[in-house]
Amino acid sequence: MNITVVGTGYVGLVSGVCYAELGNRVVCVDKDAHKIMQLERGEIPIYEPGLKELADANVRRGRLSYTSDLHEAMRLSELVIIAVGTPPLPSGEADMRYIESVAAEIGEALGHYQLIVIKSTVPVGTNEAVRGLIAARTRQPFEMASVPEFLREGSAVQDTLHPDRIVIGADSSRAAHTLQELHRPLTDQLIVTDIRSAEMIKYASNAFLATKISFINEIANICEKVGADVTEVAGGMGLDRRIGAAFLRAGIGYGGSCFPKDTKALIQIAGNVAYDFKLLKSVVEVNHMQRFGVIDKLLRALGHLQGRRVAIWGLAFKPETDDVRDAPAIEIIERLLELGATPVVHDPIAMPNFRRIAADPRIVWCEQPLDAVRGADALCLLTEWSQYLRQDLREVERAMARPILIDGRNAYSAEQLAGAHFAYYPVGRPAMNNEDIALHELI
The missing domain is CATH 3.40.50.720 (NAD(P)-binding Rossmann-like Domain)
Structure with missing residues (x-):
C-alpha cells in the first residue's frame, strides 16, 4: 500500500516507520524543511529506542522517504494519515490549527480517490469538520476515518508493532476493510466502530489511566499517614482481574504530552456540552499537587x-x-x-x-x-x-x-x-x- 503520513513528531514518525516495516511504501511529510533534512541525513529528531535502526533499514530498502512537498507525496498514495500535533490551548481545548491547515492542503492536493485517516488525538466531531474543509476544496471522491494512536513514549515502536488493539472508526465498509487489511499483521484485535466513538475511545482510555494513577497516589498519601505500604496495597489490588496491576505505581504523578493534555481536553469537551466532569477535574488536581x-x-x-x-x-x-x-x-x-x-x-x-x-x-x-x-x-x-x-x-x-x-x-x-x-x-x-x-x- 502507498501511504502518506503527515507530521513527523512522535506519532507520525513512529507510525510511518512501522508501516514501512510492514512492507508498505511510506512517505513522511513535514512542513519543517530543517526536520526533513535531518531525517534524510538519518538523524532522528526524537529519542525513541529502536526507531533510528528501523528507519535506516526501511530507507535502505526503498520503502521509506521524507519530503516537505505534500502534493507530491499524495500523488501516488492510496491512504493519507494525519498525525500532526494538537497541543493544548490555555482553556485546555485542543489547538486545531495544524489539523485545519493540513486538511486545507489535502483538499487542494487530492487528485484521485483517497482515504484520509486522522491518527492525531482530536475532539469528537473533528473528522466531520475535516471532511467539510477538504470537500470545500476538491471535487475528487474521498472518505474519512479515525485510527487513534495508543503508543507510549519510550516504548512507541513496540507499542505500534505489538498493540493491544487497533481502533478503527469508519463510515463505510470500504474504508473499514482497507484499514483492517493494513493493520491485520499487527493484531487480531481490530475494533471497528463509528468515527465519533473512535475519537472518544482515545480520550476515555487516557482519562481512565490517569484516574488510576491519581487514585493510587491518593492511597499512597493515606498510607504514609497510617503506616501502610502502598506497594503492598497496590499489589493486592492488582491481583483482582477487575482492577489489574497496570498504572497502580505510586509516585509524583504523570506528565508528558498525552495524559495532561487529554484529561484537560476531555474536561473541556464535556464542558462544551454543559457537563461538569467533576471526577476528571479531581484527577488533574490530585496529579498537580502530588x-x-x-x-x-x-x-x-x-x-x-x-x-x-x-x-x-x-x-x-x-x-x-x-x-x-x-x-x-x-x-x-x-x-x-x-x-x-x-x-x-x-x-x-x-x-x-x-x-x-x-x-x-x-x-x-x-x-x-x-x-x-x-x-x-x-x-x-x-x-x-x-x-x-x-x-x-x-x-x-x-x-x-x-x-x-x-x-x-x-x-x-x-x-x-x-x-x-x-x-x-x-x-x-x-x-x-x-x-x-x-x-x-x-x-
Whole structure:
C-alpha cells in the first residue's frame, strides 16, 4: 500500500516507520524543511529506542522517504494519515490549527480517490469538520476515518508493532476493510466502530489511566499517614482481574504530552456540552499537587531549603524518552528556586530539552550522576532511569554532605539501600530511617 503520513513528531514518525516495516511504501511529510533534512541525513529528531535502526533499514530498502512537498507525496498514495500535533490551548481545548491547515492542503492536493485517516488525538466531531474543509476544496471522491494512536513514549515502536488493539472508526465498509487489511499483521484485535466513538475511545482510555494513577497516589498519601505500604496495597489490588496491576505505581504523578493534555481536553469537551466532569477535574488536581510531595519531604528532612544544595536525578517525565513536556521536574525545580535552594541536575538524555524551558542561571547542570550529588544536602530521584538504579548507593552517600534520599518513584528496594545510611523518603511507604536523625543530627 502507498501511504502518506503527515507530521513527523512522535506519532507520525513512529507510525510511518512501522508501516514501512510492514512492507508498505511510506512517505513522511513535514512542513519543517530543517526536520526533513535531518531525517534524510538519518538523524532522528526524537529519542525513541529502536526507531533510528528501523528507519535506516526501511530507507535502505526503498520503502521509506521524507519530503516537505505534500502534493507530491499524495500523488501516488492510496491512504493519507494525519498525525500532526494538537497541543493544548490555555482553556485546555485542543489547538486545531495544524489539523485545519493540513486538511486545507489535502483538499487542494487530492487528485484521485483517497482515504484520509486522522491518527492525531482530536475532539469528537473533528473528522466531520475535516471532511467539510477538504470537500470545500476538491471535487475528487474521498472518505474519512479515525485510527487513534495508543503508543507510549519510550516504548512507541513496540507499542505500534505489538498493540493491544487497533481502533478503527469508519463510515463505510470500504474504508473499514482497507484499514483492517493494513493493520491485520499487527493484531487480531481490530475494533471497528463509528468515527465519533473512535475519537472518544482515545480520550476515555487516557482519562481512565490517569484516574488510576491519581487514585493510587491518593492511597499512597493515606498510607504514609497510617503506616501502610502502598506497594503492598497496590499489589493486592492488582491481583483482582477487575482492577489489574497496570498504572497502580505510586509516585509524583504523570506528565508528558498525552495524559495532561487529554484529561484537560476531555474536561473541556464535556464542558462544551454543559457537563461538569467533576471526577476528571479531581484527577488533574490530585496529579498537580502530588509532585509537591517531594518539596514537603525535603522540608521535613532539612527544616528549610534556603542555601541548600539539592541534587535532582531525572528531568524527563519518564525513562527512555527526552520528552520534558509537563514533567514534574519543571515545577519541583521552580519551587526549589523559590525557596532559595540550588538545584543540581542530571538526566542522561533530556537535559538539552530541559535547558530550553528552564534556563535559570541558578540551576547547576551536571554530565554525570555522581557529579550532581557531590556536596548535596539531599538527592531527589524524579525519573527512574536504569543507570540511577545501578548506582552504588554507598558511593552516593559518601559523596553527599547529608545522606538524604527522596525517592519520588519508589524505585529503590531495601536490598539496594542496604549498607548505605540514608534518611530515605519514598512515596506511600514507611521512611527507612528515623526522621529525628535527619532533622537533628544532619542539620
